Amino acid sequence: MIQSTSETILSIKDLHASVEDQEILHGVNLLVKEGEIHAIMGRNGSGKSTLSKVIAGHPSYKVLSGSIQFKGINILELAPEERARIGIFLGFQYPVEIPGVSNLEFLRVATNSRRKELLQSELDTFEFEDLVKERMKIVEMDPAFLERSVNEGFSGGEKKRNEILQMALLEPFISILDETDSGLDIDALRIVASGINKLAQPSSATILITHYQRLLDEITPDFVHIMADGKIIKTGNKELAIDLEKSGYDFIDNNKKDKEMVN
Amino acid sequence: MTQTNTVEEIVAQPYKYGFTTEIETEKIPKGLNEDVIRLISAKKNEPDFLLKFRLRAYEQWLKMKEPDWSGLTYSKVDYQDLVYYAAPKQDIKKKSLDEVDPKLLETFEKLGIPLSEQKRLSNVAVDAVFDSVSIATTYKEKLAEHGVIFCSISEAIIERPDLIEKYMGTVVPINDNFFAALNSAVFSDGSFVFIPKGVECPMELSSYFRINSGDTGQFERTLIIAEESASVSYLEGCTAPMFDTNTLHAAVVELVTLDDASIKYSTVQNWYAGNEKGVGGIYNFVTKRGECRGKRSKISWSQVETGSAVTWKYPSCLLQGDSSIGEFYSIALTNNFQKADTGTKMIHIGKNTKSKIVSKGISAGQSKNSYRGLVSISPNAEGARNYSQCDSMLIGDKASANTYPYIQSKQPQSNIEHEASTCRISEDQLFYLQSRGIDFEESVSMLISGFCSDVFNELPMEFASEADKLLALKLEGSVG
Numbered sequence: 001m002i003q004s005t006s007e008t009i010l011s012i013k014d015l016h017a018s019v020e021d022q023e024i025l026h027g028v029n030l031l032v033k034e035g036e037i038h039a040i041m042g043r044n045g046s047g048k049s050t051l052s053k054v055i056a057g058h059p060s061y062k063v064l065s066g067s068i069q070f071k072g073i074n075i076l077e078l079a080p081e082e083r084a085r086i087g088i089f090l091g092f093q094y095p096v097e098i099p100g101v102s103n104l105e106f107l108r109v110a111t112n113s114r115r116k117e118l119l120q121s122e123l124d125t126f127e128f129e130d131l132v133k134e135r136m137k138i139v140e141m142d143p144a145f146l147e148r149s150v151n152e153g154f155s156g157g158e159k160k161r162n163e164i165l166q167m168a169l170l171e172p173f174i175s176i177l178d179e180t181d182s183g184l185d186i187d188a189l190r191i192v193a194s195g196i197n198k199l200a201q202p203s204s205a206t207i208l209i210t211h212y213q214r215l216l217d218e219i220t221p222d223f224v225h226i227m228a229d230g231k232i233i234k235t236g237n238k239e240l241a242i243d244l245e246k247s248g249y250d251f252i253d254n255n256k257k258d259k260e261m262v263n
Numbered sequence: 264m265t266q267t268n269t270v271e272e273i274v275a276q277p278y279k280y281g282f283t284t285e286i287e288t289e290k291i292p293k294g295l296n297e298d299v300i301r302l303i304s305a306k307k308n309e310p311d312f313l314l315k316f317r318l319r320a321y322e323q324w325l326k327m328k329e330p331d332w333s334g335l336t337y338s339k340v341d342y343q344d345l346v347y348y349a350a351p352k353q354d355i356k357k358k359s360l361d362e363v364d365p366k367l368l369e370t371f372e373k374l375g376i377p378l379s380e381q382k383r384l385s386n387v388a389v390d391a392v393f394d395s396v397s398i399a400t401t402y403k404e405k406l407a408e409h410g411v412i413f414c415s416i417s418e419a420i421i422e423r424p425d426l427i428e429k430y431m432g433t434v435v436p437i438n439d440n441f442f443a444a445l446n447s448a449v450f451s452d453g454s455f456v457f458i459p460k461g462v463e464c465p466m467e468l469s470s471y472f473r474i475n476s477g478d479t480g481q482f483e484r485t486l487i488i489a490e491e492s493a494s495v496s497y498l499e500g501c502t503a504p505m506f507d508t509n510t511l512h513a514a515v516v517e518l519v520t521l522d523d524a525s526i527k528y529s530t531v532q533n534w535y536a537g538n539e540k541g542v543g544g545i546y547n548f549v550t551k552r553g554e555c556r557g558k559r560s561k562i563s564w565s566q567v568e569t570g571s572a573v574t575w576k577y578p579s580c581l582l583q584g585d586s587s588i589g590e591f592y593s594i595a596l597t598n599n600f601q602k603a604d605t606g607t608k609m610i611h612i613g614k615n616t617k618s619k620i621v622s623k624g625i626s627a628g629q630s631k632n633s634y635r636g637l638v639s640i641s642p643n644a645e646g647a648r649n650y651s652q653c654d655s656m657l658i659g660d661k662a663s664a665n666t667y668p669y670i671q672s673k674q675p676q677s678n679i680e681h682e683a684s685t686c687r688i689s690e691d692q693l694f695y696l697q698s699r700g701i702d703f704e705e706s707v708s709m710l711i712s713g714f715c716s717d718v719f720n721e722l723p724m725e726f727a728s729e730a731d732k733l734l735a736l737k738l739e740g741s742v743g
Binding site: 056057058059060079080081083084085090092095096098099100101106109110113114117149166170 | 689690691692694695696697698699700701702703705706709710712713714715716717
């Protein structure tokens with residue numbers, strides 16, 4: 001059972017945001033406390049990915065009104081790198097390839113920038129190799145991937161494992177995993193899900209953005225939110241996801257109709 | 264502030280080597296005529312054959328016209344308004360470093376090239392050239408034990424006239440082009456390397472060229488010979504103070520490899536590029552050519568070009584020996600009003616000759632950055648192969664990048680591949696790196712290093728990080 005005294009990690013209030021002058025989020029409210037796992041579900045275009053990019057600070061997305069607080073700090077003025085350093089992690093739906101940049105070096109620079117923020121000593125190449133090899137075991141990744149360029153030529157599943165590896169190294173307070181399950185076969189899904197479970201800490205929280213119930217069979221959420229038209233329209237427990245799986249998104253439409261009728 | 268503006272700001276980095284050394288200089292009067300050439304030759308106590316070489320070149324030069332084919336515009340050079348010989352006042356060549364003016368040693372130390380015995384690099388021999396003369400060469404004795412000659416070209420002319428007469432002007436003929444002819448007439452100093460048969464040069468060799476005087480043309484001449492089965496890796500570096508006038512640098516580099524020999528020639532060019540309005544900077548009009556005379560010999564050019572107002576430079580390979588190999592790896596970074604027209608020529612003459620070209624151009628500001636290259640396969644070059652890859656990266660929307668690959672094949676049994684691409688720094692890549700806690704500046708720098716990594720991998724170990732640092736320096740700056 002979640003204790004009401006536990007600390008709030010993320011608090012989003014009446015968030016409106018746009019991309020290319022088009023408003024996508026129309027007033028999102030969300031409260032995430034430590035130790036919690038939240039799932040956000042919804043159709044394509046409902047604003048799930050936009051929400052994740054706005055939290056991480058993507059420069060193309062503009063916040064029109066509302067607030068995002070992380071551990072009591074307003075983060076809207078912070079650059080993406082500053083948000084990352086204080087412990088906000090975004091696992092990308094489509095991790096980009098960066099040719100010529102060594103994965104090992106990238107992971108090391110990223111890890112050290114977080115460690116610096118936590119006033120931990122920076123790791124040299126040798127120390128870091130030990131750490132990264134140990135963390136790679138969590139997602140059953142072959143150390144050969146360290147020698148390659150960031151995500152270059154990785155399969156869909158390898159890219160997602162590389163994302164979870166980054167999460168394992170950065171030890172964030174909140175991880176927002178944007179469709180981490182998409183494009184994974186069942187084995188890869190299990191590996192990734194078990195990685196996420198192993199990394200869960202009482203002092204951190206996770207937001208899973210997903211279309212499907214199948215990830216939630218592996219990771220049990222404390223809360224399930226359904227997003228439509230840039231808003232969270234329904235919040236429940238894991239049963240909500242199961243209902244959704246059974247009746248499909250039509251029930252959102254029915255839900256909306258009900259609302260409209262009430263209005 | 265938009266993303267593009269900030270990237271541009273990062274690329275704009277003040278030039279760190281723009282200081283001038285206050286030193287008494289001996290200069291001959293401005294202007295060029297036969298007497299000036301005789302005077303230069305006399306100052307260097309040159310043998311008669313070399314004076315004749317210079318005079319023949321001068322005669323050819325008078326008949327030639329300054330080229331204008333590349334479409335680059337620049338204010339014309341007044342050849343009568345240049346000084347053709349400038350040297351720090353001291354005896355031309357000192358026996359030991361202790362006798363070199365401390366100001367000169369200090370200058371090179373400031374440039375990151377310590378020459379004194381205590382501080383010099385442990386695995387790199389350096390020839391330091393200041394304006395028209397070489398002031399010191401380190402590790403000469405140690406190299407001599409292996410039969411390797413590494414000295415200034417002026418010394419080589421006196422000590423080994425046989426080698427000079429045999430090789431100089433055989434790769435780049437005196438009438439090759441306007442600037443090569445001018446160089447052949449007035450060249451002042453440069454480096455000479457001779458690696459005898461069967462010797463693998465025990466350390467990296469390096470020349471560092473420093474232009475100090477504002478009105479002096481620099482015409483250095485470098486000649487590297489690797490005899491049968493010999494090999495050497497050589498690096499040149501260049502910087503100059505900031506002047507608001509343009510200074511001419513017209514060098515000639517000749518390389519020769521005999522059977523099974525190899526030369527790796529790397530350049531880190533960081534001449535003063537002019538200010539952000541395009542005033543001042545070096546005109547870098549250079550002829551570099553290597554001839555793989557021997558079978559299975561190899562010449563590899565790698566260059567990191569970040570400086571100069573205008574650059575014309577096409578390090579080339581004449582692949583004469585059967586199964587010889589030519590390589591060209593280039594990074595050219597231009598900013599503000601810099602113009603670079605650089606590339607290579609791979610001339611396949613022997614059978615089964617191979618060449619590889621990898622060029623990376625990065626253009627920012629209002630600069631123009633062009634790759635211009637020729638791959639030519641002669642009728643006898645059966646089985647010749649070439650692979651070319653030319654990638655351009657644009658920063659901002661005012662810079663331009665062009666690729667001019669010329670291909671001439673007269674041999675049906677040959678194989679030529681060419682790939683080209685143009686890209687911009689992608690916002691998604693930047694955001695990805697930033698979202699992992701890496702700051703904007705470092706992210707840009709990482710992306711550019713990544714773009715150039717194919718070429719960095721080809722630089723000698725000692726210099727790869729130096730070159731990376733140089734690019735990073737150019738990219739360093741305030742993010743607003």
